[in-house]
Amino acid sequence: METNSSLLKVSGLSRAYGTVQAVDGLSFEVQPGEILGLVGPNGAGKTTSLRTIAGVLPIQSGEIQVVGRDLVEDPIGAKSLLAWVPDEPQPDENLTVLEHLEFTAGIYGIGDWGEIAHELLARFDLTAKADALGGELSRGMRQKLAFAQAWLTRPRVLLMDEPLSGLDPLGIRAAKAEILQMAAEGAAIVLSSHLLKLIEELADRLLILDAGRAVFTGTLEEARASDLADSGGSLEEIFLAATGARPVED
Amino acid sequence: MASTHSLTTLFGLARLHWRAGFRKQFRRMRTPSGCIFGLIGGGLIASWMGALMFSTGHGGAELKGLMGPAIDPLLQVFLVQCFLTAFAVLSLFSAFNSKGLYLPKGEVHALLSAPISSADLVRYRLLVDAGKTVVSSMVFVALFWGRLPKPGYGVFGLLLALFTITVLSRAASLALGNTNLWLGRFFQGRSLGRAGFMLGALAWGGMIFFMVKSDVVMFGLDMDIQERIRSFAANPLVGLLAAPARPFAELVLAKTASGFLLWLAVDVGLLALVFELCARSAGEIREATMATSEALAKRLGAISKGHSGVSALGRLKRGDARLRRVPRVFGRGKIGTIAWAQLVGVTRFSLGTFLLCFAVVGFLVMLTVDKDLAGELGPPDKEMAISTAIIVVLGTMYLGTSMRFDFRTSLTRMESLKSWPLSASRLFFATVLPQALIMTLLLIAGVLSRLALTGVYEPVLLKYIALIPAFVYAWVSLDNAVFLFFPVKFIPGQDGAVHHMGRSILLLLLRVILLTSFGVILAGTLFLLSLLSDFMGMGAELVENLGFWLVLFGILVAGALFSRLGGLALSHYDVSKSIS
Numbered sequence: 001m002e003t004n005s006s007l008l009k010v011s012g013l014s015r016a017y018g019t020v021q022a023v024d025g026l027s028f029e030v031q032p033g034e035i036l037g038l039v040g041p042n043g044a045g046k047t048t049s050l051r052t053i054a055g056v057l058p059i060q061s062g063e064i065q066v067v068g069r070d071l072v073e074d075p076i077g078a079k080s081l082l083a084w085v086p087d088e089p090q091p092d093e094n095l096t097v098l099e100h101l102e103f104t105a106g107i108y109g110i111g112d113w114g115e116i117a118h119e120l121l122a123r124f125d126l127t128a129k130a131d132a133l134g135g136e137l138s139r140g141m142r143q144k145l146a147f148a149q150a151w152l153t154r155p156r157v158l159l160m161d162e163p164l165s166g167l168d169p170l171g172i173r174a175a176k177a178e179i180l181q182m183a184a185e186g187a188a189i190v191l192s193s194h195l196l197k198l199i200e201e202l203a204d205r206l207l208i209l210d211a212g213r214a215v216f217t218g219t220l221e222e223a224r225a226s227d228l229a230d231s232g233g234s235l236e237e238i239f240l241a242a243t244g245a246r247p248v249e250d
Numbered sequence: 251m252a253s254t255h256s257l258t259t260l261f262g263l264a265r266l267h268w269r270a271g272f273r274k275q276f277r278r279m280r281t282p283s284g285c286i287f288g289l290i291g292g293g294l295i296a297s298w299m300g301a302l303m304f305s306t307g308h309g310g311a312e313l314k315g316l317m318g319p320a321i322d323p324l325l326q327v328f329l330v331q332c333f334l335t336a337f338a339v340l341s342l343f344s345a346f347n348s349k350g351l352y353l354p355k356g357e358v359h360a361l362l363s364a365p366i367s368s369a370d371l372v373r374y375r376l377l378v379d380a381g382k383t384v385v386s387s388m389v390f391v392a393l394f395w396g397r398l399p400k401p402g403y404g405v406f407g408l409l410l411a412l413f414t415i416t417v418l419s420r421a422a423s424l425a426l427g428n429t430n431l432w433l434g435r436f437f438q439g440r441s442l443g444r445a446g447f448m449l450g451a452l453a454w455g456g457m458i459f460f461m462v463k464s465d466v467v468m469f470g471l472d473m474d475i476q477e478r479i480r481s482f483a484a485n486p487l488v489g490l491l492a493a494p495a496r497p498f499a500e501l502v503l504a505k506t507a508s509g510f511l512l513w514l515a516v517d518v519g520l521l522a523l524v525f526e527l528c529a530r531s532a533g534e535i536r537e538a539t540m541a542t543s544e545a546l547a548k549r550l551g552a553i554s555k556g557h558s559g560v561s562a563l564g565r566l567k568r569g570d571a572r573l574r575r576v577p578r579v580f581g582r583g584k585i586g587t588i589a590w591a592q593l594v595g596v597t598r599f600s601l602g603t604f605l606l607c608f609a610v611v612g613f614l615v616m617l618t619v620d621k622d623l624a625g626e627l628g629p630p631d632k633e634m635a636i637s638t639a640i641i642v643v644l645g646t647m648y649l650g651t652s653m654r655f656d657f658r659t660s661l662t663r664m665e666s667l668k669s670w671p672l673s674a675s676r677l678f679f680a681t682v683l684p685q686a687l688i689m690t691l692l693l694i695a696g697v698l699s700r701l702a703l704t705g706v707y708e709p710v711l712l713k714y715i716a717l718i719p720a721f722v723y724a725w726v727s728l729d730n731a732v733f734l735f736f737p738v739k740f741i742p743g744q745d746g747a748v749h750h751m752g753r754s755i756l757l758l759l760l761r762v763i764l765l766t767s768f769g770v771i772l773a774g775t776l777f778l779l780s781l782l783s784d785f786m787g788m789g790a791e792l793v794e795n796l797g798f799w800l801v802l803f804g805i806l807v808a809g810a811l812f813s814r815l816g817g818l819a820l821s822h823y824d825v826s827k828s829i830s
Contacts, residue, residue: 017826048826056668056825080671090663094595106587107670 006065007032007188008053008157013062014212015048022048024212026062030157030188035179037203038192039235041243045212046192047087050159053190054084067156080108083155087162089146093135097126097145100134104149113152120148123178125171139166147175151182158182158189164198176202196235206235210243256366260374263357268381278749283736291752302392323503325476328483330499331492338415338495345419345426350538351375358543368532372424376417376525383416384409399503403510407501407517414498414521421528423542424535580683584672588680596655596684603653610648611696614641619703631708638714641696646725649692655685657730657820661737665825675817682730682816686723693718713798720802724809728764731812732757734819764812772804 006029013026023045030036040046051057053064055075064071066078091100098117105113121127124144129137137145143166150158163179164172179202183189193199199206206223208216216223216238224233228241278284351372353361361371390412391405398404482488497520501513576594580586618637660667660681670677694715701707736753776797783793 051665051825054669056665058821058824076671076673078671079669082669084666084669086665090666092591092595092663094598095591099591099594103587103591106582106590107584107672109584 005032006030007067008190009063009065010049010053011063013049013052013059013064015045015052015057015060021212023052026209026212026214028207028214028217030190032156032186032188033183034205035183035189035191035203036205036207037199038190038207038209039194039196039199039239040209043211044209044243046209047161049209050084050161050190050192051086054082054159055079056084080153081156083150083153083158085143085146085150085158085160085163087165089142091134091137091142091145093133095134096131097121097134097137098130100145100149101152104152108153110152110154116152117148120151123151123174124148125174140168140171143167144171144175147178151178156187158187160189161192162194163191164193164195196239200235206238208239208242215242256364256370257373260361260366260370261377264374264378264381267378275749284749287749287752287756289752290755291749294751294755299388299392302389303395322476325479325483326503327496327499328479328492330502331495334411334415334495334498335492337412338418341415341419342422345422350423350535350540350542351420352546353539353543355543355547358540362536362539368535369529371535372420372529372532373525376420376528379416379420380413383413387412394502399505400510403504404502407498407504407510407513410514410517410521411495411498411502414517414524417521417524417528421524421531424528424532424538580680584670585676585680585683588672588677589683592655592681592684595659596688600653600655607649607652607692610652611641611645611692612699614645615696615700615703618700630706631710634706634708634711635714637700638697638711641700642693642714642718642721645693645696646689646722649689650725650729653685653689655688656682656726657734657737664823668820668823668825673817674821675813678727678730678816678820679813682723682726682813686719686726689726690719690722693722710794717798717802717805720805720809724805724812727809727812727816728761731816731819732760734816734823737823768804768808772801775800775804 008030010029011027013023014021015023026045026049028036038046038049048057052059053066053071055071055078059072064078067081069078069081071078092103095103098121101113101117101120104110105117110116118127121130124147126141126144126148129141132141134142134145143163147163150160160179164175167175176198179189179191191199191202200220203220205219206216207214216226216228218226220235220238223235223238223242228238275288279288353375387409390408394404394408395401483492497513497516501510501517504510504513576590576597578586578590579593580589618640657678667677672680697711697715697718701711736757779793779796779800782788783796788796
């Protein structure tokens with residue numbers, strides 16, 4: 001599914017660490033309202049790809065466009081339309097939870113942040129922690145805060161790396177609902193996770209990475225119809241076949 | 251009874267840690283920068299140790315150099331006793347900060363849940379500490395080397411003594427943990443910290459009072475120092491306090507093989523006794539060990555983020571009085587928001603650092619109001635210029651090192667920082683601005699305090715004050731730009747200290763070169779201005795004003811350039827690379 005209306009367009013993205021090629025010629029697009037599930041074994045280049053798209057790592061080669069804005073030529077314009085939820089959010093230990101939202105509002109130029117912030121605190125079950133310092137938060141609370149900060153910016157493109165880490169079952173359910181809602185409102189979402197059930201549940205399309213390369217791009221149905229799995233095979237089987245962990249049966 | 255199996259396994263773990271430490275060092279040496287940093291750091295340490303070892307000549311037969319003229323053997327023993335006792339007292343004081351064993355983060359859960367007895371765990375930790383003591387005692391070895399009758403015997407004795415002190419302090423920590431546990435149960439969880447502190451303070455005050463009252467403290471440098479030491483040594487309380495160190499002092503100062511072997515047997519026996527007592531008396535250590543390890547890990551973490559001393563000890567919690575709203579003094583734009591967040595950190599967590607900085611600026615002010623110094627500096631305008639320069643330059647150097655409210659405390663959050671929709675130069679400016687502003691305010695307060703104390707005022711002082719913000723900003727931005735090009739998260743005592751030292755020296759050199767270059771350009775421009783003014787016959791006031799604007803412009807240009815450099819460093823900063 002490649003059209004001109006893509007909110008996120010990645011072309012020929014490559015990145016090497018010394019002699020190790022972490023990402024090798026990666027290309028994909030994400031449409032409005034679409035959730036792209038990024039999966040791959042450890043060291044496949046998922047986090048490096050997401051960090052590069054988020055503008056955290058410089059682009060060595062390739063091109064990234066966020067809502068038509070080139071990340072190299074217009075990094076500030078591109079970044080202001082994008083939100084990044086890293087796998088281990090590190091809040092500022094000096095600021096309270098509410099101040100984190102005030103800070104995010106200031107950085108992204110959001111004027112009417114107060115009411116939305118309180119609403120987000122309630123949605124992510126953070127109201128009781130509004131005055132807690134970043135350094136006091138548990139792993140799950142840090143994750144919820146990262147969600148709230150990302151949601152506050154109303155991003156057109158949302159990048160999430162292992163977004164459900166540390167969340168309790170209730171938090172997981174709420175987070176999944178929020179992600180689906182965000183997509184329903186038209187955002188393009190890239191979601192990286194080792195939880196294949198989550199990808200199966202949320203993603204519209206799959207991108208399987210192995211050794212920095214895309215080894216499969218398409219919907220789960222397309223994957224099931226391909227030679228990666230027997231008809232009706234689970235994502236786990238598809239993943240194992242695509243990444244060479246289990247040979248494809250003839 | 252020690253379990254041979256678990257002890258062997260634990261020693262295997264210690265050996266693996268040592269090997270990993272060496273491997274890490276060698277890996278650092280693989281990159282060109284690591285090699286350069288390592289060589290410079292290693293060279294610096296070697297030359298320092300060498301200077302210490304050979305400063306008084308190797309093989310000296312007396313304890314000389316420290317006290318001047320040769321002193322009699324009995325006093326030598328007493329002096330070594332004093333040194334060891336003082337070291338033991340300091341170690342014991344630091345031991346009272348913890349109530350259990352310290353285990354590193356990676357070991358605490360694994361070892362406490364493993365089928366290992368408390369006694370074996372204590373033995374393992376004591377021996378690991380012994381290894382560390384040997385390494386950290388090298389500076390004492392170098393210091394004593396040329397001042398001992400037989401350096402070989404002496405150094406061996408010294409290491410044995412320092413190891414025994416380490417074991418003693420660990421024993422004190424464990425005993426405190428056990429006592430605390432027992433007292434806690436007895437008093438049903440009431441806090442005893444304050445009562446313990448009061449008792450300690452009373453004991454310390456009583457000892458000082460006794461020493462002053464009995465006239466054994468060595469005041470008055472004009473008196474015969476050996477006589478003073480002799481009278482000090484003759485005091486029964488001092489003799490009692492220093493007595494446990496006597497066998498070790500005799501070993502350190504042994505002159506013959508037979509004497510050395512005799513004292514060695516005594517000291518090894520004492521060490522074995524203390525060691526086994528410490529291991530076998532360890533009762534329920536798990537809770538105290540968890541608490542101690544967690545507290546120390548937090549403290550090291552805080553230090554690595556730039557907090558120091560008092561600031562590293564305590565953190566604010568919800569509901570704390572200092573956790574109040576900080577106004578948005580820098581505006582509501584992107585730069586203002588980042589600067590505000592920095593300011594929040596400064597105001598909430600840095601009382602200790604602030605107090606120390608106030609004290610240092612106060613010291614500089616007092617130094618420059620000293621009447622003798624003032625007399626030497628010449629006429630009032632010259633005196634004021636030099637005094638202001640002392641306060642501002644030395645103050646900036648100190649404050650820039652100890653106040654770390656900039657990128658040095660943001661390394662763990664670089665991933666978020668770099669995703670913000672803001673140019674790298676603006677992000678750099680916003681982050682260093684609050685620190686520069688606070689330093690400026692402190693220094694201006696210092697200059698004005700001096701004015702209030704001396705009453706010496708010349709109108710040119712206003713110009714000097716106007717230069718302070720630009721100078722401080724240039725300094726802080728250079729500091730941060732250089733840091734971002736070679737970032738490192740340094741924790742005292744961690745491996746990589748040699749590289750860190752080498753890196754610090756190189757960065758210092760780089761800063762000096764950059765600052766000197768600007769200084770030379772400015773001085774050259776001022777020289778040209780003076781030539782031009784002579785040639786054109788300009789008035790002194792005009793020349794002075796032109797000179798001031800030139801200097802201000804030059805510093806502002808430097809600050810802008812360093813900011814640009816910082817922005818460049820920030821955009822090249824790679825979050826995926828290890829900075830530990």
